[in-house]
Amino acid sequence: MNYQQMFEEILSAEKYRDRLSRMALMGGNAFTLDFEDVLSYNIELAKGVVDCPDEFLKHASAAARQRLFSIMPEYAERANPIVRISPLPTATPIRMIGAKHIGKLIMIEGIVVRSTPVLPLVIVAGFRCRVCGEITRVPQEGEFLRQPYRCRNPDCARSGYFDLVESESEYIDSQNLRVQELPEELPPGQIPTSLDLRVTGSDLMDVARPGDQVKVVGIIRTSSLTTQKGGKLRTQRVYVDVNNIAPESRELELMAISPEEEAKIKELAADPAVHQKIVQSIAPSMYGNEHIKEACMYLLFGGVPKKLPDINIRGDINVLIIGDPSTFKSQLLRYVVSVAPRGIYTTGRGTSAAGLTASVVRTEKEGVTLEAGAMVLADRGVVAIDEFDKMRPEDRVAIHTAMEQQVVPVAKGGIVATLNARTAVLAAANPGYGRYVDQRTAIENINLPPTILSRFDLIFVLRDIPNLETDSKITMHVLDLHGTGGESTPIDQNLLRKYIAYSKNINPVLTPEARERIYAFYLKMRQASTEGSISITLRQLESLIRIAEARARAALRTEVTAEDAEAAILIMDRSLRDVGIDTSTNKIDIDIILTGKPKSVRDALQILLGVIAAIERETGMADLEAVYQEAEKRGIPRVHCERLIAQLKREGMVFEPRMGFIKKT
Numbered sequence: 001m002n003y004q005q006m007f008e009e010i011l012s013a014e015k016y017r018d019r020l021s022r023m024a025l026m027g028g029n030a031f032t033l034d035f036e037d038v039l040s041y042n043i044e045l046a047k048g049v050v051d052c053p054d055e056f057l058k059h060a061s062a063a064a065r066q067r068l069f070s071i072m073p074e075y076a077e078r079a080n081p082i083v084r085i086s087p088l089p090t091a092t093p094i095r096m097i098g099a100k101h102i103g104k105l106i107m108i109e110g111i112v113v114r115s116t117p118v119l120p121l122v123i124v125a126g127f128r129c130r131v132c133g134e135i136t137r138v139p140q141e142g143e144f145l146r147q148p149y150r151c152r153n154p155d156c157a158r159s160g161y162f163d164l165v166e167s168e169s170e171y172i173d174s175q176n177l178r179v180q181e182l183p184e185e186l187p188p189g190q191i192p193t194s195l196d197l198r199v200t201g202s203d204l205m206d207v208a209r210p211g212d213q214v215k216v217v218g219i220i221r222t223s224s225l226t227t228q229k230g231g232k233l234r235t236q237r238v239y240v241d242v243n244n245i246a247p248e249s250r251e252l253e254l255m256a257i258s259p260e261e262e263a264k265i266k267e268l269a270a271d272p273a274v275h276q277k278i279v280q281s282i283a284p285s286m287y288g289n290e291h292i293k294e295a296c297m298y299l300l301f302g303g304v305p306k307k308l309p310d311i312n313i314r315g316d317i318n319v320l321i322i323g324d325p326s327t328f329k330s331q332l333l334r335y336v337v338s339v340a341p342r343g344i345y346t347t348g349r350g351t352s353a354a355g356l357t358a359s360v361v362r363t364e365k366e367g368v369t370l371e372a373g374a375m376v377l378a379d380r381g382v383v384a385i386d387e388f389d390k391m392r393p394e395d396r397v398a399i400h401t402a403m404e405q406q407v408v409p410v411a412k413g414g415i416v417a418t419l420n421a422r423t424a425v426l427a428a429a430n431p432g433y434g435r436y437v438d439q440r441t442a443i444e445n446i447n448l449p450p451t452i453l454s455r456f457d458l459i460f461v462l463r464d465i466p467n468l469e470t471d472s473k474i475t476m477h478v479l480d481l482h483g484t485g486g487e488s489t490p491i492d493q494n495l496l497r498k499y500i501a502y503s504k505n506i507n508p509v510l511t512p513e514a515r516e517r518i519y520a521f522y523l524k525m526r527q528a529s530t531e532g533s534i535s536i537t538l539r540q541l542e543s544l545i546r547i548a549e550a551r552a553r554a555a556l557r558t559e560v561t562a563e564d565a566e567a568a569i570l571i572m573d574r575s576l577r578d579v580g581i582d583t584s585t586n587k588i589d590i591d592i593i594l595t596g597k598p599k600s601v602r603d604a605l606q607i608l609l610g611v612i613a614a615i616e617r618e619t620g621m622a623d624l625e626a627v628y629q630e631a632e633k634r635g636i637p638r639v640h641c642e643r644l645i646a647q648l649k650r651e652g653m654v655f656e657p658r659m660g661f662i663k664k665t
Contacts (some may be wrong), residue, residue, distance in 0.1 A: 003045065003056060007063035010041050020068055024075045030082040030203045032244065033060060035089070049085065053105035053219050053243070057083050082201060084244040087215050094181045095193040097238060101220045105243070108216050110179035112208045113194065114361075114371045117415070118175050121200060126168025129153065130161040135168050143223055175199045176369075177208060177242075179216065183344055183377070196239040208247050210358065210372030211379045211419050213342075218242040257498050265499050268491065269556035275567075277490035278554060283335040284489045286328040287477040288470070291574055295319050295458045296336050298571075299382065299424045300500050301553045303546030304507045314406050316424040317546050318455060320388070322446050322579070323462030324435045329428040333384040336426055339493055341501040342381025344374045348390035353398035356383075358419055360412040368414055375402045375421040380504075382424050389429040389447050396452055399425075403455040427456070436461055457543035458575045508552035510545070510560045517565035518544050540576075544568050601644070607634050608644050612654060612664055621661040 010016070010033070019031045039046040049056045060083040068076035088107040097106070127136045127148055134153040140146055150159045177197040186192055197216060199205070208214045222236035257265070268274055275297070282293045298317050305315035323329045337343035346355070357373045375383050385391075402408050402421040410417045431437070432447045453459065491499070510518075522541050547568035552560040611630045615622040624645075631641045645662065648654045654662045 003048070003059040004063045004066070006042060006045050007060045008066055010037055011063055011067045013037070016067070017071065020064065020081075021071055023081070024068065024072045024079070028203060029079060030084055030201055031064065032084045032086050034086045036086070039089070050088070050105045052103075054103075057085075057243075084203075085217050086244065087246065088217060091215070093185070094179070094195050095190075097195065097220065102222055102238070103220065105217065105219055106240075108179065108195065108218075108240070109248075110181050110195070110214065110216075111183075111377050112177055112210050112212050112214055112372070113180045113377065114178035114369050115208070115210055116176045116369045118173050118205045120171040121174035122169055123172055124170040126165040127162035128165050128168075129156060129158065130163060131158050132156040135165065136162070137168065172200050173202045173205050175205055179214065180377075182213070183342060196237075197242050197245070198239055199242045199245065204242065204245055207245055209417070209419060210370055211376035211421070212247045215246050215248050216240060216242055217244040257502060261495065261498055262502070264495060265502050266556070268495075268499065274555050275551065278496070281489040281491040281493070281496055282339070283328070283332045285481055286332055286335075287474045289328075289462065291571060292321060292332070292460050292462065294567075294571060295460065295575075296332065296426065297554060298458075298547050298550040299426055300336065300340055301503055301550040302424060303549035303553075304509075305422070312406070313542065314404070314422070315546060315549070316406065316422060317457045317543070317550060318403055318425040319427070320453070320456040320459045321426075321428045321462060322431060322436065322459065323428065324464035325430065327462040327464055329462065330386050333386055333426055333428055337382060337384045339497050339500070340382040341497060341504075342378055343384065344378040344381070345384045345386070346374050348385060348387035351385065351391060351395065353395040356395065357398050357402055357408040357421070358410050360410065360415050370410065370415050370417060372419065373408070375399065375423050375425075376408055376419045378423045379420045380422050382426060385425065385427045387430070388427040389432070393449070396448075400451065400455065403452075425456075436463055453579075454539065457546060458571065459579045460575060461578045503553045503556055506553050506556055506558060508549050508558050508560050510548070510565075511562070513562035514548060514560045514565040517562050517569065518548065521569045540572060544572055547571065604636055604640070604644055605648065607631070607636060608641065608648070609653070609664065612662060616663060621657060621663050624660050624662060627662070 011020070016031075016033075023029070023031045035046065035049070038049060045056075049060075061081050064081040064083060065076055065079060068079055068081065085105065088105070090107070091109045092101065092106045094108055094110055097108075122140050122145060125138050125140050125145060125147075127138065128134070129136070129151040132151060132153050132155070134151050134156060136148040136152050138146055138148050145164070147160075147162050150157050151162075177199060178194050179197055180192045180194040183192070197218065198221075218240040221239055221241045223239065224232040225235050225237055226232055268277070271277065275294075278297050279290055279293045282296050286293070295317075296319065299319050302317055303315040306313040321329055321332070334345055337345045351374070354371075355373050356375055358376055359371045359373065361369050361371055388396075402423075403425055406420070406422045408419045408421045410419065429446050429448060431445045433445065436445050518541070522544070544565075545568075548560045548564040551564040551567050552558075608627070608631055611627055611634070612622045615626055615630070627645070628638050628641055632638060636644070645654065649656070652665055654664055656662050
């Protein structure tokens with residue numbers, strides 16, 4: 001029995017009859033052959049497909065055409081089926097691909113980081129002789145268009161002088177992609193390795209976009225590198241001639257969880273103290289700060305995204321940590337990234353807008369290509385941004401849409417696309433004055449605009465305050481770390497990572513009791529608002545729901561209980577008291593985060609502007625001393641008045657025409 005007959009026997013199964021019938025009815029020319037069926041039928045045949053794919057795929061294609069004759073003879077006459085192989089049993093790491101893989105069929109896994117527009121590729125070129133007009137058809141392979149050596153007309157037989165005739169040529173759709181190895185599989189200290197893909201066939205066009213995790217089955221090919229003078233080097237460039245490509249969602253990571261691990265996960269979820277165990281397992285080298293670790297737990301598990309007819313509501317939770325130097329912020333961020341199913345760590349100084357979102361790159365060879373940034377590559381994962389306050393303002397603005405709408409819109413260089421950025425953001429920032437000053441608001445302490453602060457669900461302040469008892473415990477903890485390597489955590493890091501991935505398929509819903517607790521808290525906070533001062537807004541209400549859902553998901557529950565709602569309320573209240581307190585009135589005013597100014601400051605600014613305007617009307621310019629004296633009469637101390645005038649200057653509300661005098665703009 002020859003190889004074609006063996007493939008015909010495999011394709012005689014009912015499922016392949018259905019696939020071939022569907023292909024013919026849709027007018028397509030490609031169908032999928034499951035490699036497992038080939039392997040179970042004959043090991044030697046499967047080995048041939050892997051070792052000599054060019055030869056064996058031709059046999060499979062001929063067998064498919066033969067089977068088509070028994071289904072739709074008329075279609076089979078003009079059909080030339082393309083056989084797509086389904087994922088192989090094992091994947092080859094991208095960084096391990098070398099000379100021994102050339103010409104063989106392999107499977108790789110990675111993230112698409114670059115894609116080009118779909119372009120037609122010539123497979124058979126028709127050339128017309130300029131002298132006699134004879135048409136010569138030449139099959140095309142490789143990167144460059146190959147012309148006939150001589151005219152095939154015996155009366156002409158001239159060399160050169162040929163024109164490409166489009167009507168006599170055959171084309172297929174093609175697209176170039178670049179795949180990078182998965183961040184979680186990157187060896188420590190190594191630069192990510194990438195591999196170029198050449199995709200052909202209309203059924204595979206735009207199947208994968210930048211940011212998608214994919215499984216690619218293809219044949220390893222090589223092309224010669226050339227010098228500037230046109231000479232070819234012995235060194236070859238490796239790329240993948242794609243046979244099949246399939247985007248893979250992060251939920252499929254459940255397949256990597258063994259039955260024993262699943263049993264451990266369910267046993268852990270049944271423990272009433274599961275939340276405490278998870279918190280204790282997050283950044284164990286960082287002493288204390290359980291509320292911040294708890295917030296990181298909610299960020300890792302996340303809430304439930306909702307797709308409504310008019311809007312999409314994100315489920316991911318964003319957390320910002322403002323901390324004094326040497327408070328373990330960076331270690332916390334690195335640990336969260338390491339335990340997330342997909343995580344990317346970056347810093348504000350080494351990050352640009354394009355590096356965070358997406359960029360359009362123009363190259364001579366590929367034209368305009370779309371490259372994914374960190375937030376797109378971390379889709380359905382976590383992005384940790386250290387030194388968040390050190391980012392340039394124009395770069396920081398680029399992530400506004402990504403944080404709230406969870407998409408990255410791109411409209412550059414003729415490419416208009418919307419990439420998914422369904423990622424949770426964990427950011428750390430240092431106070432602008434070196435250390436956090438209690439007498440100043442959060443906006444005054446950190447160099448971040450209110451527009452970005454309002455995108456965070458939870459914001460915490462890490463203080464380094466000398467305290468004998470606390471310092472003693474921290475000192476002993478650090479000494480133990482250096483002496484014994486630290487204590488064992490309740491949950492192993494690898495198991496915790498799989499636990500988080502396992503939980504993503506659970507979508508808890510609010511129970512009536514949980515709804516009542518959140519409802520009562522929200523109304524209580526709204527009633528506590530005074531005229532012009534707001535304690536809480538709908539953004540915080542949505543954050544409460546997300547946090548409560550994340551806590552239920554952390555216990556693998558399908559319902560959000562009253563206990564989950566109470567925990568969400570407690571941590572939200574802690575966050576509001578950390579950064580939403582008006583230092584002059586000691587009351588929560590959410591406008592500090594939303595607008596940058598509490599009500600007391602807004603009122604003082606209005607009084608001060610009124611004083612300046614009144615003095616201006618009398619003297620033309622306002623003497624600063626007169627302004628200070630009049631402001632003190634109205635209850636604004638001189639020190640506070642000086643700071644408010646400096647703020648008005650920064651905002652362009654007033655200017656100083658000469659020393660000691662100010663005017664409204």
